[in-house]
Amino acid sequence: MKKRILALVLALVMVFALCACSGGGKSAAVTVTVVHGDGSTKDFNIKTDKEMLGEALTDEKLIDGEDGPYGLFVKTVDGETADDAAQEWWCLTKGGGTVNTGIDSTPVEDGAAYELTLMTGWEET
Numbered sequence: 001m002k003k004r005i006l007a008l009v010l011a012l013v014m015v016f017a018l019c020a021c022s023g024g025g026k027s028a029a030v031t032v033t034v035v036h037g038d039g040s041t042k043d044f045n046i047k048t049d050k051e052m053l054g055e056a057l058t059d060e061k062l063i064d065g066e067d068g069p070y071g072l073f074v075k076t077v078d079g080e081t082a083d084d085a086a087q088e089w090w091c092l093t094k095g096g097g098t099v100n101t102g103i104d105s106t107p108v109e110d111g112a113a114y115e116l117t118l119m120t121g122w123e124e125t
Contacts, residue, residue, distance in 0.1 A: 028110035032062065034078045035117040037088070042078060053092075053114065054104035063090075063103070063116070071104030077116045091119045
């Protein structure tokens with residue numbers, strides 16, 4: 001009888017350990033709308049356990065860029081590369097509003113809607 005109880009306890013411990021290891025990060029689902037230079041849009045529904053948006057979108061191979069002093073500088077989104085000579089750049093917004101962080105420091109929020117829009121022209125300060 002003691003052996004059965006001990007075996008049951010060990011089995012339960014192993015199940016809990018496996019669940020804890022496989023569920024380390026919380027999963028989130030976000031929508032990313034890409035607005036291309038020609039005005040066309042494409043929606044991506046992404047499920048991730050990453051904490052920051054840049055890492056989640058890089059893992060999905062949706063974005064690519066160059067590492068800079070403020071994190072990833074997004075150059076390519078959904079296969080379209082911004083042309084520096086034409087003053088093109090990718091603008092990140094959330095729910096249509098301004099995001100005051102870089103893509104690498106923007107937290108993933110479950111259920112959030114983000115947009116990446118190809119913009120033309122540098123703002124003068």
